[in-house]
Amino acid sequence: MPELPEVETIRSDLSAQIVGKKITGLIINSPKTINRSPATFKKDVIGKKIISISRLGKLLIIELSTDTFILIHLKMTGQLIFRQKNKIIPGGHSQSGMDIDNLPNKHTRLIFNFSDHSQLFFNDLRRFGFVKLADQKSKDKEKSKYGLDVFSPEFGLPFFKTLIKNKKTKLKSFLLNQKFISGIGNIYADEICFASRVRPDRPLNSLSPSEVKKIFSTTKKIIKQAVAKRGTTFNNYRDGEGQTGNFSHYLKVYKKNGQSCPRCGSTIKRIKISSRSTHFCPSCQN
DNA sequence: CGGAGTGTTAGTCG
């Protein structure tokens, strides 16, 4: 699930809760989630303080004191859930089988304990996600695998045009490729194509300059809106103020196959593009 | 019960 808007929601919520706290304990239920032996991982993390949490695309970067970083990728089903006394702040995909009121549960892979007795749970049903220990150097190396974040100041139209130039990839495959732009996943790729009125299977070299411009501006717009709504899949989200947010009410085509297009009324179609489900309107996307 | 489908990504092969 989590794409840029969801990960950003998690990042900011989590920042408010754990920055400044000291890690006093770590429980590792799933050694294959981490990139060290459990003993080494614990030794390098316990006793350190959380300095900051940043993000590149869908990758979370937790900075600890003294040249130590924890890189977290939630992949399909990862969740980070913060718990302190009666306060539970879930970040991630809510689905059955992931009972956040009853922690730890069978999908809990890691538990961080903090000095004030609050806890951070890393849950991951399918175990695709990772929690990696890194120093500055390996952190930078990991980051270099990703293209510019959609919110990066350098991500402007000239940059976007350069990326598109000389490629004949299908538009959607391009938007999904994290090497080019980081943060866009299956849901927002479909929504961006729809908002741009361009078919997701259009080869990049067939796009007109005005279409490229439109795709660029809608990319920023859709992702920005989704962040403002706290992402798409926070159905069970709640915090101390009872705040909720859900971009799913604003989806126009994603999983809407068979339904009528909100723009022109014809029927939304589902196809596969690089083996990903893809939803679009064959009538008003050209 | 069997089979298809699922928000991510890395890797292989042609």
Place this chain on the structure above:
DNA sequence: CCGACTAACACTCC
């Protein structure tokens, strides 16, 4: 460089 396909894993849904 490109797309097609598979695997990683564990569920839900029909």
